[in-house]
Amino acid sequence: MFTTDDIRKEFPILAQQVHGKPLVYLDNAATTQKPQCVIDAISEVYTTYNANVHRGVHHLSQVATEAMESARTTVQQFIGAEQRHEIIFTRGTTESINLVASSFGETFLKSGDEVIISALEHHSNIVPWQLLRDRIGIELRIIPLTEECSLDLEAYRRVFNERTKLVSVAHVSNVLGITNPIKEIIDIAHSHDVPVLIDGAQSTPHIKVDVKELDADFFALSGHKVYAPTGIGVLYGKEKWLEAMRPYHGGGEMIKSVRFEKTTYNELPYKFEAGTPDYTGIIALGKALEWVNSIGIEKIAAHEHALTRYAVEQLQRIEKMRIFGNPDGAAVSFLIGDIHPADIGTILDHLGIAVRTGHHCAQPLMDYLGIPGTVRASFAAYNTKEEVDILIKGIQRAVKMFG
Ligand code: PMP
Numbered sequence: 001m002f003t004t005d006d007i008r009k010e011f012p013i014l015a016q017q018v019h020g021k022p023l024v025y026l027d028n029a030a031t032t033q034k035p036q037c038v039i040d041a042i043s044e045v046y047t048t049y050n051a052n053v054h055r056g057v058h059h060l061s062q063v064a065t066e067a068m069e070s071a072r073t074t075v076q077q078f079i080g081a082e083q084r085h086e087i088i089f090t091r092g093t094t095e096s097i098n099l100v101a102s103s104f105g106e107t108f109l110k111s112g113d114e115v116i117i118s119a120l121e122h123h124s125n126i127v128p129w130q131l132l133r134d135r136i137g138i139e140l141r142i143i144p145l146t147e148e149c150s151l152d153l154e155a156y157r158r159v160f161n162e163r164t165k166l167v168s169v170a171h172v173s174n175v176l177g178i179t180n181p182i183k184e185i186i187d188i189a190h191s192h193d194v195p196v197l198i199d200g201a202q203s204t205p206h207i208k209v210d211v212k213e214l215d216a217d218f219f220a221l222s223g224h225k226v227y228a229p230t231g232i233g234v235l236y237g238k239e240k241w242l243e244a245m246r247p248y249h250g251g252g253e254m255i256k257s258v259r260f261e262k263t264t265y266n267e268l269p270y271k272f273e274a275g276t277p278d279y280t281g282i283i284a285l286g287k288a289l290e291w292v293n294s295i296g297i298e299k300i301a302a303h304e305h306a307l308t309r310y311a312v313e314q315l316q317r318i319e320k321m322r323i324f325g326n327p328d329g330a331a332v333s334f335l336i337g338d339i340h341p342a343d344i345g346t347i348l349d350h351l352g353i354a355v356r357t358g359h360h361c362a363q364p365l366m367d368y369l370g371i372p373g374t375v376r377a378s379f380a381a382y383n384t385k386e387e388v389d390i391l392i393k394g395i396q397r398a399v400k401m402f403g
Pocket of ligand 1: 029030091092093094095122124125170172173174199201202222361
């Protein structure tokens with residue numbers, strides 16, 4: 001049985017002071033801090049067994065390869081994938097979505113075909129489809145929001161037609177902290193024989209993900225949002241799609257044989273992993289997921305939900321408070337009167353409190369809401385109720401200065 005105090009001790013960065021105040025880190029939706037075991041895993045690679053993976057007959061290369069491939073199994077089990085080779089390592093959610101847009105898009109889509117996304121997507125689930133639109137002439141269809149800021153499922157049902165070829169939506173909104181009804185979204189798409197890509201950047205750290213149970217066709221995640229290092233991420237894809245898709249990047253490792261006349265490609269997952277992989281990041285990602293498992297994702301989720309609920313209750317007591325959506329996860333976005341979000345963020349920073357302010361890489365959502373940005377507080381396993389109290393006091397101070 002772990003307490004939040006026990007958990008905090010594993011994160012050396014949290015012990016510091018910022019501007020003379022204890023750090024209150026509430027920017028976890030942007031990136032989480034790393035436990036000592038993850039930091040140690042990186043150090044261990046470079047101090048004991050660093051060698052390029054897969055091609056080596058020598059000892060160190062074999063140890064590194066084994067560690068990397070064992071991390072693949074950890075990821076597979078963490079998200080409930082049926083097969084190891086359905087786990088592709090990428091640099092993060094952004095690269096995973098770009099991979100699908102390019103590779104699925106250029107294999108299966110043609111001019112006039114439609115891809116459905118939603119009004120609350122992160123730029124990384126908008127721009128890759130626009131680039132594909134520029135390249136091959138697809139159309140983008142947007143699921144609108146209801147007045148309560150949830151996805152309008154009735155409108156979603158109506159948007160399908162014979163040209164619809166893919167749905168790509170976020171599991172959890174990075175701005176609103178709401179969880180989309182992803183199973184229903186997938187089932188509706190499948191009833192039209194349309195596959196679904198889930199942007200899991202904000203769900204993986206907070207929700208038990210089971211891609212098989214969801215029947216997701218693709219699932220993208222970022223390691224750094226789930227206690228792993230930056231620069232490593234995952235694309236899960238059903239074997240039947242990955243087998244049929246053309247490769248994304250060309251280079252070493254993704255080939256079986258190369259002749260100037262013709263190249264044949266490697267089997268999955270290597271067909272999509274050109275070049276030297278970030279095996280250190282992969283090994284550290286495996287360690288981070290083991291760490292999450294050691295606490296239990298359900299336990300982490302319950303703790304974060306309780307913090308979010310408490311934060312919402314406390315925020316609602318502040319005059320002229322506007323909370324966007326009905327957050328049910330680990331993040332809450334708000335504005336107070338016409339105080340600029342950056343002003344609140346700056347005051348909070350002086351008090352040692354890290355929150356994110358601005359458009360959160362979701363400018364179309366900001367336009368939709370008719371606001372320039374929000375203040376977002378987002379929680380992780382190591383945050384405490386006391387930190388929420390410090391946040392609220394800090395906001396009250398900002399309101400006094402600017403309100
Ligand atoms: N989608 C969502 C919902 C996100 O919150 C983020 C990161 N803020 C991304 C995609 C992109 O993730 P990354 O920058 O790690 O590729």
